[in-house]
Amino acid sequence: MAFYSNPPQRLGVVLGELIDRLGYRDKIDEARAVEVWPELAGPTVEQVTESVWIKDGRLFVKINSAVWRHQLHLQRESWRDRINEHLGREVVDELVFR
Secondary structure (H helix, E strand, O other), X not given: OOOOOOOOOOHHHHHHHHHHHHOOXXXXXXXXXXXXXXXXXXXXXXXXXEEEEEEOOEEEEEEOOHHHHHHHHHOHHHHHHHHHHHHOOOOOOEEEEO
């Protein structure tokens, strides 16, 4: 019978450590930032959102209304903070509304 000196750990902890060790944390969190946009934006803003993508820490949100794009642009720092808070770490450096 094999004896292990490490106590059992929760699967989530083990997977988190593996993700960090393999260097996938940033890519996974970037994908989460894109996925969380509809939830945080709400139904009204989501209706005017055409697409969302991230590149090099910049979250791009394509908006199909100039009025909404301008309004969201004025609030971009607040949106960035909300997304990062939801993710639990700094993932989005800048929000760009197009």
